[in-house]
Amino acid sequence: MSSSGPHKVKDIFVEGAIDPAFIGMSIAKHASRTDIGAHEIFLGQVRADTVDGTAVVAIEFTAYREMALEAMTRIREEAFEKWPSITCLHVHHGLGVIPTGALCFMVFASAPHRKAAREAVAWIVDRIKADLPIFGREILSDSTHLWKTNL
Amino acid sequence: MRILLFGSIAEKAGASVLEVEAPSVDSLRQRLIARIPGLDRMRYAIAVDRRVITEDRPLAGSEEIAVLPPFAGG
Numbered sequence: 001m002s003s004s005g006p007h008k009v010k011d012i013f014v015e016g017a018i019d020p021a022f023i024g025m026s027i028a029k030h031a032s033r034t035d036i037g038a039h040e041i042f043l044g045q046v047r048a049d050t051v052d053g054t055a056v057v058a059i060e061f062t063a064y065r066e067m068a069l070e071a072m073t074r075i076r077e078e079a080f081e082k083w084p085s086i087t088c089l090h091v092h093h094g095l096g097v098i099p100t101g102a103l104c105f106m107v108f109a110s111a112p113h114r115k116a117a118r119e120a121v122a123w124i125v126d127r128i129k130a131d132l133p134i135f136g137r138e139i140l141s142d143s144t145h146l147w148k149t150n151l
Numbered sequence: 152m153r154i155l156l157f158g159s160i161a162e163k164a165g166a167s168v169l170e171v172e173a174p175s176v177d178s179l180r181q182r183l184i185a186r187i188p189g190l191d192r193m194r195y196a197i198a199v200d201r202r203v204i205t206e207d208r209p210l211a212g213s214e215e216i217a218v219l220p221p222f223a224g225g
Contacts, residue, residue: 044225061224064157064217067201068224093224105225125225133198133217134224135158147159149194149221 009069010076012091017102018043026090026108036087036110040117042125044105046098054140058099059148064133071131079109079124083116091124093134152210154183155217160195163187177207183218194221 023041030036049056072091080086090108098104107124111117129150136148154169161167164187171186173179176197184191196203198217199210210216 059223062158063224064155064198064201064219066215067198067217070201129225130222132224133157133219133222135220136223137158147162147220148223150223150225151221 009073011069012072012093013063013065013068013095014092015094016096017094017098017104018092018106020103023103023106023108030088030110033087033110035112037112038114038117039108039110040114040121042105042107042121043103046100046102046104048100049138051138051140051146054142054144056100056138057141058097058139059104060097060137060139060145061093061095061104062135062137063093063095068132068134071133072128075124075127075131078127079120082123083111083120085111085113085116086120087111089120089124091128093128093132097139152212152214152216154179155215156187157217158220158223160187160190160193160218160220163189163193172212173210175207175209176204179210179216195219 046059076089087110092106094104107121109117109120138146138148152172154171156164156167169186171182173182196219198219199214
């Protein structure tokens with residue numbers, strides 16, 4: 001996913017966890033973009049929360065894909081308006097069962113200078129958590145489950 | 152009309168799609184509460200054509216309607 005024009009809907013969803021090697025490759029692909037001076041990356045990792053003494057072992061993510069991708073397109077367009085110097089923006093979210101310790105979410109922005117990349121990533125992460133219809137079923141070590149919520 | 156259900160609400164309903172006829176969002180809420188056990192005590196949003204709707208509005212029946220539990224992405 002490289003920088004996009006307006007109104008183009010991109011799929012952000014991947015099946016399962018995000019491979020750290022994929023993130024390394026994503027960074028490497030920007031070597032030819034010598035106008036970039038700063039990369040900012042946020043990574044979400046599935047945390048082993050404890051609920052009444054029972055540990056979370058995985059989260060199963062599902063999404064209302066069409067609505068999520070439309071919301072993401074609006075967030076992307078707003079981000080490029082707010083920080084026009086952003087060179088590119090890559091967003092991925094895992095779906096399906098993702099075990100604790102694995103990566104479920106990546107927001108990666110690049111810009112000529114660090115301020116725009118940093119601000120954009122912080123803002124985009126918050127907007128995605130608030131606006132994208134993604135649901136998380138926390139699977140506990142005793143095989144029961146709870147529904148995760150961001151609020 | 153076809154109502155899409157997600158996450159904990161699909162679990163409560165035992166289905167990911169329900170057929171419910173309703174002339175407005177408010178009447179849809181009442182019919183969903185009658186159909187889905189415990190929905191009246193859950194936090195949820197209704198999306199019409201992939202946008203969350205907070206106020207009542209008429210429904211023609213051709214809209215894409217979804218019932219969404221709290222979001223948990225990221």
